Amino acid sequence: xxxxxxxxxxxxxxxxxxxxxxxxxxxxxxxxxxxxxxxxxxxxxxxxxxxxxxxxxxxxxxxxxxxxxxxxxxxxxxxxxxxxxxxxxxxxxxxxxxxxxxxxxxxxxxxxxxxxxxxxxxxxxxxxxxxxxxxxxxxxxxxxxxxxxxxxxxxxxxxxxxxxxxxxxxxxxxxxxxxxxxxxxxxxxxxxxxxxxxxxxxxxxxxxxxxxxxxxxxxxxxxxxxxxxxxxxxxxxxxxxxxxxxxxxxxxxx
Amino acid sequence: xxxxxxxxxxxxxxxxxxxxxxxxxxxxxxxxxxxxxxxxxxxxxxxxxxxxxxxxxxxxxxxxxxxxxxxxxxxxxxxxxxxxxxxxxxxxxxxxxxxxxxxxxxxxxxxxxxxxxxx
Numbered sequence: 360x361x362x363x364x365x366x367x368x369x370x371x372x373x374x375x376x377x378x379x380x381x382x383x384x385x386x387x388x389x390x391x392x393x394x395x396x397x398x399x400x401x402x403x404x405x406x407x408x409x410x411x412x413x414x415x416x417x418x419x420x421x422x423x424x425x426x427x428x429x430x431x432x433x434x435x436x437x438x439x440x441x442x443x444x445x446x447x448x449x450x451x452x453x454x455x456x457x458x459x460x461x462x463x464x465x466x467x468x469x470x471x472x473x474x475x476x477x478x479x480x481x482x483x484x485x486x487x488x489x490x491x492x493x494x495x496x497x498x499x500x501x502x503x504x505x506x507x508x509x510x511x512x513x514x515x516x517x518x519x520x521x522x523x524x525x526x527x528x529x530x531x532x533x534x535x536x537x538x539x540x541x542x543x544x545x546x547x548x549x550x551x552x553x554x555x556x557x558x559x560x561x562x563x564x565x566x567x568x569x570x571x572x573x574x575x576x577x578x579x580x581x582x583x584x585x586x587x588x589x590x591x592x593x594x595x596x597x598x599x600x601x602x603x604x605x606x607x608x609x610x611x612x613x
Numbered sequence: 614x615x616x617x618x619x620x621x622x623x624x625x626x627x628x629x630x631x632x633x634x635x636x637x638x639x640x641x642x643x644x645x646x647x648x649x650x651x652x653x654x655x656x657x658x659x660x661x662x663x664x665x666x667x668x669x670x671x672x673x674x675x676x677x678x679x680x681x682x683x684x685x686x687x688x689x690x691x692x693x694x695x696x697x698x699x700x701x702x703x704x705x706x707x708x709x710x711x712x713x714x715x716x717x718x719x720x721x722x723x724x725x726x727x728x729x730x731x732x
Binding site: 421422534536583584587590592 | 636638639642643647707710714
């Protein structure tokens with residue numbers, strides 16, 4: 360990774376006690392130099408204890424805010440503590456932490472680096488209407504980004520550069536906003552996005568968040584989210600040079 | 614074109630434009646956006662084609678079309694009121710939890726400071 364980058368791995372977790380501990384341990388052994396922040400999204404099981412025991416920093420949200428809300432909490436933590444890049448890694452073990460350093464190299468040319476699933480032939484397969492939705496979304500976002508993006512809905516991504524302070528303020532918290540709308544916000548605010556190929560793995564525990572019979576609803580909501588993101592105003596101004604607040608653990612007495 | 618038609622049309626367009634503008638400024642979240650966009654569009658349709666209301670009323674056997682409008686409107690508004698009460702209850706509960714957590718954090722911070730002053 361570029362020497363100037365201070366990276367933080369953010370793991371949003373909602374009732375993931377079966378997998379979060381193993382995921383955190385794997386991340387820590389794969390990339391020991393990068394701290395891991397688990398954001399427990401109002402979990403009612405032992406997610407917090409498992410994550411802490413595995414050596415992660417843990418943010419406990421008092422109630423469920425959704426993936427978008429959990430990630431925004433992570434971005435805010437990152438900005439406040441002087442990190443310059445945040446990497447989202449899902450708690451279910453689908454994302455391979457060994458690929459994090461490679462994703463970080465992408466920051467040299469872009470503000471956001473997406474770990475894309477279809478960029479190479481692998482075991483990960485999506486079929487039916489959901490697949491078509493992803494193809495069309497990818498086309499629209501590629502057009503906006505002026506570069507080829509094949510898998511914009513991937514959760515495995517690095518947020519750095521100008522995008523991190525932007526997301527700390529404006530990361531969308533609505534359903535599907537964290538994947539589709541966030542890309543539109545970043546692009547329309549002048550951030551650059553690129554993608555690097557990654558290999559997804561089968562999930563370690565918990566249920567898939569999308570079931571086949573929900574495809575039609577997913578399709579509708581995905582396009583509504585896209586439409587909404589496109590008509591919304593994003594002439595937001597963001598302080599791109601964040602001032603980290605001093606933290607007790609990093610020296611200084613209150 | 615009667616003047617009431619024009620007034621109705623202007624009103625509907627204004628309502629729809631207001632909804633879209635609120636959406637654009639991010640003052641209305643997605644879950645409410647769908648509801649109000651549908652309401653705005655229905656309003657526009659009924660204003661442009663007043664005949665549709667009469668035909669629907671005739672179809673389901675309501676003698677006076679405006680009664681159907683009032684009936685549906687009342688049910689809809691009751692539903693919206695109920696939904697807002699529900700959201701408000703949830704928000705109240707969430708702010709309460711925040712306040713409680715804040716108080717706990719304050720105590721924790723205070724205790725840590727005490728510990729640091731007198732080791």
